[in-house]
Amino acid sequence: MPNVEKLIALLKSHGFKKTPARIRVLEILTKSSKAVPYSEIEQQLKAIADRVTLYRLLISFEKQGIIHKTHDHLGTVKYAICSSACDAHAHHDEHVHFNCIKCSGTFCLDTVVLPNITLPKGYLANSYQFAITGICKNCMS
Template sequence: MAHPLEDTLIAKQITPTAMRLLVLDVLVQHAAALSLADVEELLGHADRITVHRTLKTFTDKGLVHRIEDGSGAVKFALCEPSCTPEHHQDLHVHFFCTRCRETACLPTVAVPVIRLPGTYQVQETSLVMKGLCERCVNDLPTAAPTMQ
């Protein structure tokens, strides 16, 4: 009986290997997008080059998408099942929390279509919003009542 993670890799035409299964498991277990360094840290003593190649393969095959959130590190998040190597369906808002520094995909918030003048040809579109995530907003101390 096949393992669900193996099935996910096979469905994207990715040969399951021990490292690929470990990296996929890390991505599945974390709601926030992860950087290469995050994945390495969560795996323990994994070879950086192998993890990098794994994430590149996952991106090339439509399993994960890259997010450049302005934090200085590219982050990776699982794609929607409909993503393919030719067409990622990741045209949604990404939210970077300035407090906890996590990046979240907001797939229900679409990036608006913007028409450019002349012969500009868009090759990539991304929208990163920055502020406080729900968890960090809820962790803020409430203001003391003011006396009148």
């Protein structure tokens, strides 16, 4: 169970005031070992935030470097909490996202070292995503 004080401090460090909806979203994302589908967040926030509020909340969190978005192998939009290296200036979530075909879980694999990618002349990268599809360790055992 994540400590609410910690979540409030996290909000504050990214320039947010505490609101029940903001705290709830962080609670959901920090509690989960996987990236959480948008639909699930929406379902859990239904009682305290309408669609527009939630939409704006997620966009502002993403902008300030608290959370990041990914798409799994089926195209489902999922959100995960950022590493502390992210801030409003830049995200540093260029880690591998592992999508499990058995449980449909998406995991942020921060410890995997990504190869250095060299683009052809004339191309400038803004961001990149690296996704692997397969079977996760929970489903393997």
